[in-house]
Amino acid sequence: MVTWHLNRWSPDTCGCKFEYQWDEELAVRDRVSVWKENLRTCPDHMGLTDANLYDVVLGENQRKNITIVRIETEVPDLKETYTDPETGEPNRIRYKWQHGIDWSFSGSDDTRLLTMVIRGSVVSSSERTRINNLLRTEFGTNKVTIT
Numbered sequence: 001m002v003t004w005h006l007n008r009w010s011p012d013t014c015g016c017k018f019e020y021q022w023d024e025e026l027a028v029r030d031r032v033s034v035w036k037e038n039l040r041t042c043p044d045h046m047g048l049t050d051a052n053l054y055d056v057v058l059g060e061n062q063r064k065n066i067t068i069v070r071i072e073t074e075v076p077d078l079k080e081t082y083t084d085p086e087t088g089e090p091n092r093i094r095y096k097w098q099h100g101i102d103w104s105f106s107g108s109d110d111t112r113l114l115t116m117v118i119r120g121s122v123v124s125s126s127e128r129t130r131i132n133n134l135l136r137t138e139f140g141t142n143k144v145t146i147t
C-alpha cells in the first residue's frame with residue numbers, strides 16, 4: 001500500500017517551483033522524495049527540458065548548501081559561541097560580527113556558476129585558493145568559486 005504525500009518546493013537558488021511526493025506508509029528514515037511535476041520554470045532555466053529541470057535545480061541547491069558547510073568547516077574563525085541573552089541557553093553558534101557568507105548564481109540552465117563571498121577579512125588568498133581547489137575537486141570546474 002502506498003499513500004502519497006504531496007508537497008511543493010521553491011528553492012532559494014532560483015524561481016522554479018515543483019511538486020514532489022513521498023510514501024507516507026514508510027518510516028521517516030526510509031522516505032524518498034520523488035519528483036512529480038514542474039509547476040514553474042524560471043528565466044534562468046528556460047533552456048532545460050522538463051525531464052531534467054528538477055535534477056539540475058536540486059543539484060544547484062545542494063551545491064550551495066554543501067558549499068556553505070564546507071566553508072564554515074574550513075574557516076572555523078567565521079563563527080563564535082554565545083549564550084542566548086533571553087533564554088540563557090549556552091553554546092549557541094552564530095557568525096561573528098561583520099562575518100558571514102553571501103552567495104549568488106550567474107549563467108543559465110545547467111552551466112550556472114555559484115559565487116561565494118566570505119564577509120570579513122578572515123581568509124587569506126592562499127586559504128581561498130586551497131578552499132577553491134577543494135570545491136573544484138568536489139563539484140568539478142566552473143561550478144563554484146570563492147572570491
Ligand SMILES: [Zn+2]
Pocket residue numbers: 014015016041042043044045057
Ligand atoms: Zn530555476
